[in-house]
Amino acid sequence: MLSTLSRLGRTPRRLARDNSGVALLEFAFGAPLVLMLGLYGIELANQALINLKVSQIALNLADNASRVGLINNANIEQLREVDMNDVLQAARNQGAGINLTTNGRVIVSSLEKDSSGTQRIHWQRCIGQKSGTNYDSTYGTTTTTAGTDTTPANAGTLAPSGMGDAGQQVSAPTNGGVMFVEINYDYKPVVGQWLMSLIGSSSLRIHYIASFIVRDNRDFAQIYNPSPTATRSTCNLYPA
Template sequence: MRAGMPARLRPLARRLRADRRGLALLEFAFTLPLLLMTGLYGVEIANLALVNLRISQIALNLADNASRVGTTPLSVQQLREVDINDVLQAARYQGSSIGLTTRGRIIVSSLENVQQSYDTQPVQRIHWQRCIGLRGSTASDATYNSSYGSATPLATAGTDATLANAGTPQPGGMGDAGTRVSAPPGTGVIFVEINYNYKPLISGYLVGSAARIHYTGSFIVRDNRDFTQLYNPVTSPATVPSTCDRYTT
């Protein structure tokens, strides 16, 4: 008991010191903000991990599907624009729950190491690229476009068997430093890149710089593919190519 306290207050002070009613509620009130923040952070991180897993799987599935498709009655498989559109739409459906093509960009590249009719020796090049997604159409949004080169001209590369539409030489392969992939001699690799703008469940402050999610996937072409060009026959059916100068969902 503090010296000098009036005698009439001393009984009240002793009762207050011995009173334990509401202690648990008071402790809970002090710890609630910390518990709430920890819980919200856990929910946000779990959602971020789930979105990363989905995008990673979509990239791998798309590369796998695009490395298999093709059609022809002959032993050499021709790849058509409609085949590419089909696998891109499959990726769009897979990512519909997270708005993949609204909030992101998918780039499919054919990295080939073959000798075309206009070559004197095999050349590794990005013969063609096809894209889907709305992001990347402005200069401030450019990081959502291909990070590893492009097949130029964007609208026509790979659409015929001419040197003008041969695509872009890529002797160093594609991918991040230390994990680059190259096409084996005489064949090609389907390389998929996905860039996605993550939408936080709670707040962007909880995930910091994780706004843009970036994943790649690649598969070697596993059939005897005709690498001359992408075909778009009028009757089989003709379709609008998903070239990378277009930004659609």
């Protein structure tokens, strides 16, 4: 009986000195934190990569739209609907890996200023299935027929302050134009939205703008659509 009690008395002391299984316990406590940090790193890297891709698409599209067109015999560049469709298709192809036109909206605006100093958004062309607040243009809109002919009814929308965020608006040079591109993209997390919320980043919309001055001798009277006519990528349409 005394021997049994003695052994029982020594058991707590043996357990106190026993360090077997410590590593397993440490792993059990530390694994969730390590896993969370790893997932956070993956999500952060992917988000940075997607931001870079969207910004590059915006820059390339604005640059291409500012240079494309058909040079006529008078050495004047005429921008055609087929030209705009081509540069929009290039943006679509560039963004195929991130499903840009399925998860976002791309708006190209021709911001122009005439000799009197009147500045307008002459016309706009768009692609992408996303619509509504935060996806359609937040810097001004035009009608679907704006820029299709030279009539005053299709002269576009006045934009005296230019386009862009307050205090950072872009303006066109006199007798010139600027191709202004806006992309709004719905970011899809790799891990899940719960992690984005956990790390304090609840917004999943990626927004980029870019602009390039039209450097060629462009005819700003209208955007042409000679035969065989091309389908206009007007902003009342939401194609992928």
